[in-house]
Amino acid sequence: MAETAAANASGGTMGKTRFRDTEAASGLAMISPTAIYAILVLAAPLIAVIVYSFMTKGPNGVEPIFTLQNYITVWTGKIYRAIMMRSLSVSFMVTLATVVLAYPLAYFISFHVQPSKKSLWLFLVTIPFWTSYLIRVFLWKVILGYNGVINSGLLNLGIISEPLTIINYNVGALVVTLAHAYAPFAVLPIFVALEKIDRSFLEAGQDLGESRWATFLRVTLPLSMPGVIAAVLIVFIPTIGDYVTPDLIGGGKIPMIANMVEVQMLKQNNRALGSAIAVSAMLIVLVITVVFLMLNRRFLKGGAR
């Protein structure tokens, strides 16, 4: 450290580049174990999936014969298209519900809770997330089922005379369960964005005679958009690939992409087709993410004017 400081002080540009070199070298050396692990265990397998998706199904896995047939099957097959569309629409609904419901809570914690109690509130929001996902999903099945908690409770109270069927194992139940599972992922980024807003902006708005609601729409909401965008992406991307919820809640009757991948990979042993489904799903997510970010950049530019 002392040496580099001396080199920095005495030498002109040369000292500076040398300092940067050593810093770059230390940084690279420091990150290399984790980066190498991620390359070997994440990047290489993802590349393998892409390669597999262009291969032909063989007796033992795949044969190295190039083909586009897997993609043709995935993109033209009726079942595959239906399941893709279902996954997309469920993800959209979950994202919308989660973010819209999370915003007021994040706003409340950021603006109405005393600073000393904020971390307690955040802790409360994150607790359910850290308890067994499987058991939480199963409990929603129990709550929403035909003989479930809601139906048996309402029957007992005499509010309904027959069990409700609209809340049972359908897409709506999927959305409720997933919206519950991803709630903290939406609350936290929005909260962080709200915390960063300079409170004097809001006072300025109100001093200039705007109503509280107008200030919210013109100042708070636009300034918190980065958090909302982060929340949308962090909910949308994992929900589209969720496996447990469609399987448990839907009982195999309303599969989503992940269930389809699992069937091809393990039950049908068609790794090439399974890979093509996975790559297609990742492509769709990537395209939607990029479009969303671009739309948003435009919106933010417009807002900053």
Place this chain on the structure above:
Amino acid sequence: MKSPFLKSYAVVYLLFLFAPIVLLPLFAFNDSKIIAFPLTGFTTNWFQVMADDPNLFKALKNSLFIAITSAALATCLGLFAARASTRFVFPGKGPMMGLIMLPMVLPDIIIGMSLLIVVLAIGVPLSMMTIILGHVLMCVPFSVAILSSAFQSLDRSLEEAAYDLGETPASTFRLIILPLVMPGIISSFLISFTISLDEYIVASFLGGSETVLSVYIYGQFRFPARVPAIMALGTILVAVSVVLLTIAEYFRRRGIAKSGGKDTGGFL
């Protein structure tokens, strides 16, 4: 700026978040095979039923081994990445950190199937080791997030003071930095442990014949008669994770207080 409407909304929202967890012990202690209202009576029988299954303990043992190993490895790898990203500027930092953090948003099924393809292609037999491989990958981003905030709140001048007093980088790390980020390390370990214990997809894809706790629970859901016992098991699991989280949160806050930083919120 008091708003009764927002406050009641927040309370209702928390009720929604906690609804499944609150129902869990109700049914675990309820004297009925059917999970429905009204409750019929108090019993601890389901805990006995749960404990009578030897498969549970085998699965639990496997899960504990996997979770402890994964948490230790993920925290070590997380330390390297968090230290590198908060302390140094180097080429390729953005893409490398992006790749390391990617599993946080990547669907688990993609991680599971891509690893399965490679493991089968190389010819590695499926075992607890292959599960650990996947779990470490999934825990590292959380570990990096926690440890980065621990490193960020470190005062750089403490480190420079140690260098000026003749310590080497290695001894400075051991004597100054490590004790200050220790709370972060503990909370990273506990969070990774919880994630690994709970994880299902990678464990079922890469486990081969080894059953872990989550795979065991998933299998039990198929038998309605076993459900009350699973409610009992779930109650114990929830209680354990709440205790672990409270410890993790305690250490995280103490760590921030120790290094004089400002508390900015939760784990994520």
